Amino acid sequence: MAVADGKNPKTTIADVARVAGVSVTTVSRVLNGEKYVREDKKKAVERAVAKLDYQPNLYARSLAGDRSYLIGLLFDDPRGDYLSGMQRGAMHRCREEGYHIVVELFDRTTTLDQIEQFLSKLRPSGVLLTPPVCDNKVILAALARKKVPTVRISPSEDFPGMASVKIDDYHAAYQMTEHLISLGHKDIGFIIGDIEHADARARLRAFRDAMKAAGLAVNEDWIAQGSYQFASGRDAAKQILRGHTRPTAIFSSNDDMAAAVIVVADEMGLEVPGGLSVAGFDDIPLASAVSPSLTTIRQPVEAMAETAVGRLMAMLKGGDSDVDTPILMPVEFIKRASTGTCK
Amino acid sequence: MAVADGKNPKTTIADVARVAGVSVTTVSRVLNGEKYVREDKKKAVERAVAKLDYQPNLYARSLAGDRSYLIGLLFDDPRGDYLSGMQRGAMHRCREEGYHIVVELFDRTTTLDQIEQFLSKLRPSGVLLTPPVCDNKVILAALARKKVPTVRISPSEDFPGMASVKIDDYHAAYQMTEHLISLGHKDIGFIIGDIEHADARARLRAFRDAMKAAGLAVNEDWIAQGSYQFASGRDAAKQILRGHTRPTAIFSSNDDMAAAVIVVADEMGLEVPGGLSVAGFDDIPLASAVSPSLTTIRQPVEAMAETAVGRLMAMLKGGDSDVDTPILMPVEFIKRASTGTCK
DNA sequence: AATGAATATGGAAGCGCTTCCAGAAAATGT
DNA sequence: ACATTTTCTGGAAGCGCTTCCATATTCATT
Known part of the structure; x- marks a missing residue:
């Protein structure tokens, strides 16, 4: 059962290194935006990447680097436009960052064990929690214990050490x-x-x-x-x-x-x-x-999700900053036809 | 940026092999349900797995085995109950099979290039296409070229060689x-x-x-x-x-x-x-x-998605069978107020 | 000119699994 | 009894990347 192979059957980081005339280590550094790479070599690597249409192998990166580039989106019930918008916003932002959304249901039939398996199997780089999952003490505890970077969207109660995005x-x-x-x-x-x-x-x-x-x-x-x-x-x-x-x-x-x-x-x-x-x-x-x-x-559902992903990215990039203060998003009052003066 | 580590910090297949008193090769065989493993050894491995609470590393498997255990769900716009139900059904079935859903948006702003990147980066084991993406010739061609097992849900037009699930x-x-x-x-x-x-x-x-x-x-x-x-x-x-x-x-x-x-x-x-x-x-x-x-x-939106995933699993397990005949799902008749007896 | 930091680079050792290969053990045929 | 085939098993070579470590090279300081 072979998996998808693109037009460039097997372009590896070694190919890029050869074309760019540097070591694989250096290519890896450029790819991950690390410092200590001279400008000219960086350019050479970027040219080689473009020329070869190189796509890093997600799984090799994850295995070697202990990062998954996957972010989990947990919800109770995907029905309704609310969660759709959420998902849409999260997808947009993730695409920009080269991450992907893995959705996971957490409803009455779901056991904590299943979620733990989800976490330890997928090892998502981060997790987004939507209401009402974001207030599930058990999940929150599991996430905290496993030290999975998490952002809660519209949570009801505080949970120290976990970031959140909400409206007023x-x-x-x-x-x-x-x-x-x-x-x-x-x-x-x-x-x-x-x-x-x-x-x-x-x-x-x-x-x-x-x-x-x-x-x-x-x-x-x-x-x-x-x-x-x-x-x-x-x-x-x-x-x-x-x-x-x-x-x-x-x-x-x-x-x-x-x-x-x-x-x-x-x-x-x-x-x-x-x-x-x-x-x-x-x-x-x-x-x-x-x-x-x-x-x-x-x-601003979509914007909230985008902000949440952004927050996650910031956490992943190290700036742990002030996680305990929720990010408040502005709302908009929309006057339409269903309300009128009392006769 | 460490990724989640569970209660069992680092149980590898080697640990299981040691506990079970067999080689890692044999453990791998048991894990993948291959034949040519004696019953007693199989039992021993299963006991060891349970005892150690072992979770195979998804990324190592994917890298070594060229399978991702991820299935992509492409849609145009996640709004509405239709796609929510779809997603829900797909998630349910995937959970049973140990697969996970990665969602990806495909709307006006999405380029074919982005989808190809999605495919070559994530190398999903399979892809689910919802309407109207399932009738997008360009996507279909890309999928066919990359030989990604695909199931189309409620397609309008035929596309030879690609499985589909639709209502009757x-x-x-x-x-x-x-x-x-x-x-x-x-x-x-x-x-x-x-x-x-x-x-x-x-x-x-x-x-x-x-x-x-x-x-x-x-x-x-x-x-x-x-x-x-x-x-x-x-x-x-x-x-x-x-x-x-x-x-x-x-x-x-x-x-x-x-x-x-x-x-x-x-x-x-x-x-x-x-x-x-x-x-x-x-x-x-x-x-x-x-x-x-x-x-x-x-x-029966949810059921359709579940069936679609089931079809995908069958394809992954080898039985290529008859891909061209669509799977027909039963519908539900909803009697409401707009029809009445002819006076 | 000499010294130590800061910056830049590559070699090579894994990450945890699958799978090829070769060989051992058991079952079958003659 | 021996020759085949079939069933089982483990060693070891990767999969494609990251990162530790050692080594150069540059730069700012005395």
Whole structure:
């Protein structure tokens, strides 16, 4: 079972060395950007590499150098645009750096042992953790013990010694709540996301705080639990809207559920935003596709992943710097058609 | 920059050999399931492996054995549940087989050169191609040239010598047509998808055959050509519905166009499904978001990916068998609100 | 001009595995 | 009984790279 062989069947570092007129050691140095290589030799090596269309053998490098050039991306469930964007951003950045993404699922059926095997078999140069895996104590401990450079994306709790990238969920949700209030809404419902996610909790907290700060009461009947899934949004919306008194606005913890709210409102003959304003969070593609389009908060998902990879690269290159301070990414408030003044 | 080191810092095949009282060659044979190893020695090796908690070094294996145990998953855009499901399925199956998924983006900004680098650097044991990458002639040619075992998922066109996994479009469309007929519809319209795609042709053929089998005539004025795009669905619907005699149901080759049919019907004051039943295909997220929600056909995305990996494994294990015959997967009929009995 | 650092280079020893090869042991045929 | 074939086993040579070590060469300091 031979593996792919390109147009240049077997160009090795030795070939490059011969063509460049230097030793393999020197070629290796140039390839790895080490210092102590004279400029002219460096140029010669680069010319030879280009001429031969040389591709270093990843496996030889990994074996000899104890680095894998693979970065692991662990997640619980790859569904949804959130993780897709994450993956996309990570791929982009990795491509620039010559690294590759190995995806690995970590859900209910996954044992710690499987993850440990993943780590010791693949020996990834680094690992990216997405929510909610990024808050799994067992995984974090395993990673720390094995000293695998790790960046957590949108984690809920602190874990000393591990870098993280997150958005300011609290601030964003606070801002959205204020937006609704500024439109004259006093009766506002809220759909909570998967409570396992720290962001879901932060958004809820911000909502409550912003209401309180505006001197508005929160009607607990209008607070429903969702799971970030579209279907759960349906249920939540029905629950909130079934009573004889209804809120004039609903702030959903994410767009998927917000879209479901619009559908339910439509089914009930409630006009949006005439009879009900709906606000979302995340700005997934669906947000601008539904009618009316969703007022929402855009999370720079791709940029976050890119930043996370960048952080990883920095760690790999030695600068251990301040790992404990999370990198906060800015969010963007997107005003669209689903929110309007309270009549 | 040390890479992860587990609890057993450095258990090599030599350690296993010593403990088992055999040579490394024999250990290697057992590990790779080769024949010509006596049963007692095999047992001894297995015991030693378990006792030492030995993990073979992936990179040493890859370097020496010219296999990578990595399988590449190429896609155009990771957004959407379709590819998420795909990935999930592929991961599951790979885990069972001890392989891992390396994801790689192939969009507008990607050059062929980048993909070739991906292939020659990672030397994946196999590659999975998702639509629309699976119909990219250039990629296919590159893969074929490098002899990388490849499985295409839901390809539109044939490409000799390359395995593929697809749904049984004919069967599914036949089933949907029968559904419409069972609701009492006799006058049924059909919107054809992009005729360049094999699936569009199969769906049309199934529609005609099912009608014929039920003894129903197909009115050619009610058959319109679309391109799978939403906008083309609008035009097709208008064309079908403009006459003085109208069908009582329209089967659209995909959900995008079916959604357009609903919009057009709405504009014409035709109620769905009261005055017109509408059926789609694909079960895209929009299908459950539109009102009324679309009766459609869902592809078993995860299962398809699992099957694709299975096919790949079979190819890697030597059985080259019949690569040209696509593996057909069963689909799921989703009854929603857009189809109803013919009044 | 002499001394020690800083800079630059290559030889060669692995990294942990697979596999070729040669040879031993067991099973088969005559 | 011997000659073949088949089954089993281990030694040792790589796979293509990184890196330790020893050796040159240059540069700044006295």
